Amino acid sequence: MEGIQPTETFPLIGTVENPALFSDGRDLFLSYEIAPAAGDGIAILRFSDVIHFEQNPINVEGLRDALFPTKPWDFTEVLGSDRTIEWKALEPRFWTISFNDVTVEVVFSKVHKVHETREIIRPPEALAGFLRRNVASDHPQR
Numbered sequence: 001m002e003g004i005q006p007t008e009t010f011p012l013i014g015t016v017e018n019p020a021l022f023s024d025g026r027d028l029f030l031s032y033e034i035a036p037a038a039g040d041g042i043a044i045l046r047f048s049d050v051i052h053f054e055q056n057p058i059n060v061e062g063l064r065d066a067l068f069p070t071k072p073w074d075f076t077e078v079l080g081s082d083r084t085i086e087w088k089a090l091e092p093r094f095w096t097i098s099f100n101d102v103t104v105e106v107v108f109s110k111v112h113k114v115h116e117t118r119e120i121i122r123p124p125e126a127l128a129g130f131l132r133r134n135v136a137s138d139h140p141q142r
Contacts, residue, residue, distance in 0.1 A: 003069025
């Protein structure tokens with residue numbers, strides 16, 4: 001098993017706030033603090049065709065004991081893991097993402113940044129506002 005830097009580039013992860021997550025059963029939205037060195041603010045990523053995700057209480061000090069390769073405050077693509085074997089025909093990808101007090105694991109097909117702001121706001125509030133403005137309008141109430 002090997003951990004590599006993903007080909008995609010996203011804003012650097014901040015070291016204070018933990019992320020906010022929302023799943024609709026198919027996609028996973030992840031809202032996180034952008035590091036001051038990258039301009040501060042919030043970035044929101046959308047992982048599509050999510051097969052599996054979990055948020056674990058592994059902080060940066062505990063990463064050496066993690067089951068999968070994970071770099072502190074970074075995105076790591078994991079190659080050669082049993083997390084993707086069952087779904088091989090779908091060509092899934094497996095990432096670990098480390099934050100101050102939690103680590104997120106996600107198996108998915110595509111990822112892209114759907115929102116970035118320099119506004120100083122907590123990740124849960126940014127994600128809730130983004131979902132209200134963008135996702136709720138895609139699904140009108142009956």
